[in-house]
Amino acid sequence: MRRSLLFIPGNAPALLINGNYLGADSIIFDLEDAVSPDEKDAARILVRNTLRHMDYRGTGTIVRINSIDTGYWKADVDEVLKHAPDLIMLPKAGCKEDIDVAEAYLSEAEERLGIEQGGVGIIALIETAQGIERAYDIAGASARVKALLLGAEDLTADLKCARTKEGREIEYARARLVTAARAAGIDVYDTPFTDVEDDEGMRLDAMVAKALGFDGKSAISPRHLAAINEVFSPSLTELDYAYEVMDAIRKAAEQGTGVVALRGKMIDAPIVSRAKQTIAMAEELGIGR
Amino acid sequence: MGAIIRTATAGTFESSDAYVEVGPGRGSIDLSLESVVEQQFGEAIRRAVREVLSECGCDDIEIRIVDRGALDCVIKARVEAAVRRGGMN
Amino acid sequence: MRSKVVSSIREAVELAGLKDGMTVSFHHHLRNGDYVLNTVMDQIADMGIKELTVNASSLFACHKPLLGHIKNRVVAKILTNYMAEEVGREISCGIMDRAVEFRTHGGRPSDIASGRTPIDVAFIAAPISDPLGNCSGKYGKSACGSLGYAFADAMYADKVVIITDELASYPLMDWSIEETCVDYVVKVDAIGDPAGIVSGTTRITRDPVGLVMAEQAALVIRHSGLLKEGFSFQTGAGGASLAASKFLKEIMLKENIRGSFGLGGITGYLVDMLHAGCFEKLLDVQCFDLDAVESIRKDPRHQEISAEHYASPGAKSAVVDSLDVVILGAAEIDTDFNVNVHTDSNGYIMGGSGGHSDTAAGAKLAMIIAPIQRARMPIVTDRVTCISTPGRDVDVLVTQAGIAVNPENAELKDRLVDAGLNIVNIHDLKRKAEHLTGTPKKPMMGSREVGKVICRDGSLLDTIYSVR
Incomplete structure (x- = not known):
């Protein structure tokens, strides 16, 4: 479950050591934008050490490495791979070939380090026009690709448009990304909301993302996490409905009825699977029945 | 084992971090430590530093550390970064 | 027009009859911007008075000169509710013969009122006062707002000296401390540095x-x-x-x-x-x-x-x-x-x-x-x-x-x-x-007692020992 994903600068010890207390379902150790070129080496050692020694139980760990067009990314992988982050985040993923390049090096590194092949997944950061248009190819490029994340700051620069709080300029990208991820059967997470002071704007932005089908949302400030977690948790209405669906299914099975209807609506397989997901998530959150 | 070639630094003076300066030694490990938790953890810190130096294969170094209450894994990372930056022969 | 204004702090100290071994008191509403405690203690030292007890509701970094008056024996004992590290560090090294008595903001006035810790002369910094000592913290260039910690000193001290940098015409309205308690009023150029008295806006943490x-x-x-x-x-x-x-x-x-x-x-x-x-x-x-x-x-x-x-x-x-x-x-x-x-x-x-x-x-x-x-x-x-x-x-x-x-x-x-x-x-x-x-x-703590923490009920809660 990743309702919220928090970016933490890879060279900031005070934050790294508290990563599991900030309220994020997953934390993203950032070796890319948050680290200046002359600190890349120190940051990857620091991130490796914190992954090795800190107890992040209960919080997912993701490392954002540098993009494959830099001289840093292979060293990033070499340093952190052994310490089992859940996912490696690949920035500026633009096409299937980008995934192939990362995939090949991850396999090589796993082989060299003697760790399980294919053990680490990839979360592709989609933040270019090309990436949006090829999102489905990227999502299906490898079994390692577990999720897509939208990066709207770089994307809007690429699109030559202004980034606004309302987010009209990224409506297409959001919808396209959700569709691509769903078609490929993987998760998809929304871009961070960048105004740290605007709690209300943040909540609205998260609600838009949830309504579009995103599984969760990334954040650059811990202040946003509570609202994100709340928005992406099953609401009581959703949960009640999910239990009703499951009750109806059970009753229908007991009575041997073939077709199940609830509130005048046919219950088909997708509705049941969605209800099961909602209940599973609620149970994980400790709010199930 | 090896000796540091040139002076280099790593880390910061911020709380929970440590600032590490390394340079060519005089045939051994010459460690000076200034720490806000010297009384409580001075020994533990020195032990951690020596551990990293040994892992890096370094036994000839002058190393100065200003510790602002960094956890062991942070100090070790800063020492390792400084040593790598300093280079060894 | 009647007036209690005297020409200088020195004159007020003399008129108040301060002698060796007596107790003087101060409040801390001017916080780290306070000039009054240091100015008064310098004057007292200059007059050759020794072995005083200082009862100050709190001591901030700006009060570091007090350490000099401990060393030259002008001050023999300190009662306070809070001591910033800049002062506390040397106290912890054992520079005083007698342990500092720490009380609480409630315990201090309680003990002053009951006579357990009597005050001979209270020096009360006031951002505005009239010539008879009706004074307030709400107005004036050094305004600090409430004067809450100074009330017990004003009410129970034997002699009360108001020190102000803004003299208002009588009667000052909306007073905090009233003239009935006040013996002398001294006008000085500045009672404190406004930048240290109150912060502009207190900000919530970003951590x-x-x-x-x-x-x-x-x-x-x-x-x-x-x-x-x-x-x-x-x-x-x-x-x-x-x-x-x-x-x-x-x-x-x-x-x-x-x-x-x-x-x-x-x-x-x-x-x-x-x-x-x-x-x-x-x-x-x-x-x-x-x-x-x-x-x-x-x-x-x-x-x-x-x-x-x-x-x-x-x-x-x-x-x-x-x-x-x-x-x-x-x-x-x-x-x-x-x-x-x-x-x-x-x-x-x-x-x-x-x-x-x-x-x-x-x-x-x-x-x-x-x-x-x-x-x-x-x-x-x-x-x-x-x-x-x-x-x-x-x-x-x-x-x-x-x-x-x-x-x-x-x-x-x-x-x-x-x-x-x-x-x-x-x-x-x-x-x-x-x-x-x-x-x-x-x-590793030393064996010398440098501080006593007095519980609200007057009992000894703990003892602070010197640092080796």
Whole structure:
């Protein structure tokens, strides 16, 4: 479950050591934008050490490495791979070939380090026009690709448009990304909301993302996490409905009825699977029945 | 084992971090430590530093550390970064 | 026109009849901008008077020159409620023959009123005064707002000297301290540096861990059973405490809860809560920032109170006894919930109770907010270096890694567990922190007594020893 994903600068010890207390379902150790070129080496050692020694139980760990067009990314992988982050985040993923390049090096590194092949997944950061248009190819490029994340700051620069709080300029990208991820059967997470002071704007932005089908949302400030977690948790209405669906299914099975209807609506397989997901998530959150 | 070639630094003076300066030694490990938790953890810190130096294969170094209450894994990372930056022969 | 104005501090000291071995007193409303304590002590030293007891409600970094007067024997004894590390460090090295007596903001006026700690001459800095000593902190270039800590000195000292940098025409209206108590008035160029007296705006923390704790703290209050119509609240000016009041304000507005009063050292955040309708009144013993000073001057709902009225254990009643919730800090807390706010991790004096133990004793819910470790020092220990506030008065510890409830308060624990908050055992917090930091070696303390912590009831709570 990743309702919220928090970016933490890879060279900031005070934050790294508290990563599991900030309220994020997953934390993203950032070796890319948050680290200046002359600190890349120190940051990857620091991130490796914190992954090795800190107890992040209960919080997912993701490392954002540098993009494959830099001289840093292979060293990033070499340093952190052994310490089992859940996912490696690949920035500026633009096409299937980008995934192939990362995939090949991850396999090589796993082989060299003697760790399980294919053990680490990839979360592709989609933040270019090309990436949006090829999102489905990227999502299906490898079994390692577990999720897509939208990066709207770089994307809007690429699109030559202004980034606004309302987010009209990224409506297409959001919808396209959700569709691509769903078609490929993987998760998809929304871009961070960048105004740290605007709690209300943040909540609205998260609600838009949830309504579009995103599984969760990334954040650059811990202040946003509570609202994100709340928005992406099953609401009581959703949960009640999910239990009703499951009750109806059970009753229908007991009575041997073939077709199940609830509130005048046919219950088909997708509705049941969605209800099961909602209940599973609620149970994980400790709010199930 | 090896000796540091040139002076280099790593880390910061911020709380929970440590600032590490390394340079060519005089045939051994010459460690000076200034720490806000010297009384409580001075020994533990020195032990951690020596551990990293040994892992890096370094036994000839002058190393100065200003510790602002960094956890062991942070100090070790800063020492390792400084040593790598300093280079060894 | 009658006048009590005398030409200089020296003349006031002479007229007051100050002699060797007597007690002088000061308040700390000018905080780290105060000029008065140093100016008066320099003058006294110059006059050759020795072996004085200084009863100062708090001592800040700006009062470092006092150390010189200890060394030249002008000062033989200190009574205070708080001592900043810049002064405390040398005291901890054992420069005084007699231990500093630490009281609380309520204990000090109680002991002054009862005669246990009599004052011969009180020197009261006042941002504005008329020639007969009706004075106030609300006006003038050095305005500091409330003069709450100075009332006991004015009422019970044998001689009272008002020191002001703004002389108003008689009678000054809206006075705090009235002429009936005052013997002499001295006009000086400046009683303090406005930049050090109040901060511009007190800002809430941006530290993510502080915000996490603040949010949990607000949830504890929400589910404590106390957050309802008539709610009363005090918080310190620390970053996480202020952030907690911001979250609390959001909850109160959302749930349409109208509290009764906000208490204490008042900041702009509590003033905001007053304006937003979270409280009907503010009771103010000390202003922390310009917003609070402006509010106490203009808003009749914002009332100055004396330290006695605020917290005295000897008064027939005090406001802390009607307080629902207080949020406090800690340098250390032990597994019995005893809190240390007097000494740092190396045993040096760096603070004091202030209103910590008064409000903890009075409030229905006394909450400590602290991270599980600060710069590698775990917050939870087996036994605090110094007991400032006894564990029996502390209900709950909020950290980023969970909330520990004092087993004495089982009802609160049940409520918080039911609310789904992350309730943990305080021993687990200690283990968790030490898992990160390692187990710290205890500082080596000397054998010389440098401080005595006097409990609200007058008994000795703990002794602070010298640092070797």
